[in-house]
Amino acid sequence: MNKTKVPFQIPAHLHAASPAELRQGERDNVKLMVLDPLTGQRRHTNFRDIINTFQAGDVLVLNQSRTIPSSLHATGARGDVEVRLARKIDKHRFEVLLVGNSYEEEENIYFQNGILATVEGKGSEHPLQVLNFKHGGISLMEFIYEHGSPIYYEYINDPWPLSKYQTVFSSIPGSIEMTSAGRAFTWRILSSLISKGVHICYVTLHTSLSYYGNNKWPTPSNHPELYSIPRETVTTVNVAKAEGRKVIAVGTTVVRALESAVSEGRLTPQKSVPTHLYINGNYSLEITDALLTGFHEPEASHLDLLKAFINEDILLKAYNEALKQEYLWHEFGDMNLIMTGVS
Missing domain, CATH: 3.40.1780.10 (QueA-like)
Known part of the structure; x- marks a missing residue:
């Protein structure tokens, strides 16, 4: 660059x-x-x-x-983790950034409502990883909209609603x-x-x-x-x-x-x-x-x-x-x- x-x-x-x-x-x-x-x-x-x-x-x-609300919270064997969606690959898989804890390939992480996802491996570049959700398509997007939030970077002090992140x-x-x-x-x-x-x-x-x-x-x-x-x-x-x-x-x-x-x-x-x-x-x-x-x-x-x-x-x-x-x-x-x- x-x-x-x-x-x-x-x-x-x-x-x-x-x-x-x-x-x-x-x-x-x-x-x-x-x-x-x-x-x-x-x-x-x-x-x-x-x-x-x-x-x-x-x-x-x-x-x-x-x-879309691209920040989700999950947990697993290594503890709590923020899942930041990075790019949609297909109806089940996203490249993601895992913030807070590091998870390895084939490890599961668990979301609310019984939603499960498996770390498939490395993404297109470090530190992105590929996450395979067991739910896909419309049901996955419904879950994301119900439980996700915008990504809040360090200069944001208040959790503004998704509507503030739209034109x-x-x-x-x-x-x-x-x-x-x-x-x-x-x-x-x-x-x-x-x-x-x-x-x-x-x-x-x-x-x-x-x-x-x-x-x-x-x-x-x-x-x-x-x-x-x-x-x-x-x-x-x-x-x-x-x-x-x-x-x-x-x-x-x-x-x-x-x-x-x-x-x-x-x-x-x-x-x-x-x-x-x-x-x-x-x-x-x-x-x-x-x-x-x-x-x-x-x-x-x-x-x-x-x-x-x-x-x-x-x-x-x-x-x-x-x-x-x-x-x-x-x-x-x-x-x-x-x-x-x-x-």
Whole structure:
């Protein structure tokens, strides 16, 4: 994984520990840094101003994946363990991260309601393991929804309900973690954008677990995620590209989906296929012109993806300014729009 050359530290008080609507009344009441990747010019405003930032004819692409409750508690011969779902393999099996106790291959762990699972072995990379549930399909998902919770990382102080980990437009369950770049959108903002002539369309990419704890992150080139792109989105995006209009991705997940589905310079429909695409500063974007995203940790591969849009030095200067301006990080934090031609 590429690392930033100049590390930056996120002060503890800039880790967003609560949803914006509980801090400031509405989910769209967050800061927005508008960043021109060519000039490095930065504008600091409120997210609601994004209505004035986009132009008629722009295409805004959203990820409609819905977060599932991915943290479960279980026990076994080695004691209690938190089971963090990492990626669905099939109707019975998940790659998981076992937190709290280490279990070996062929050992059983036990959940509520008599649900049993067996550790099958190593996952796609350390420290993930494969867990085979004796229940599968709909009954397993019902159990997950009844007894699971969102994954709470160390900066989260309160057990927020699953509803706080959804975007207003999410509709297809499957993401391990929230597709957080779209969280600040409200139906009011989306309606105003449509009235202005901005085209709204959707992809679905189900996120895998993005953090393994103890400063351990997934290997970007070995991080498969399932995605789909409907024909309506393909048509809207291809027409916009042919006419020279901007395609704006809401989140790194949307960038990954769009850029994974290119054939001969055009977007193609996809249905529940895996992508292994790793995007960094060496990647030439073919579909995506601009990116709305949150603020990312220096170790995260999401930050590598941003370097496909913007020079690393310009990005780091902007991030250091965001720190001075006390922007908030993580899924409940503030937003960053990387787009040329804005001031």
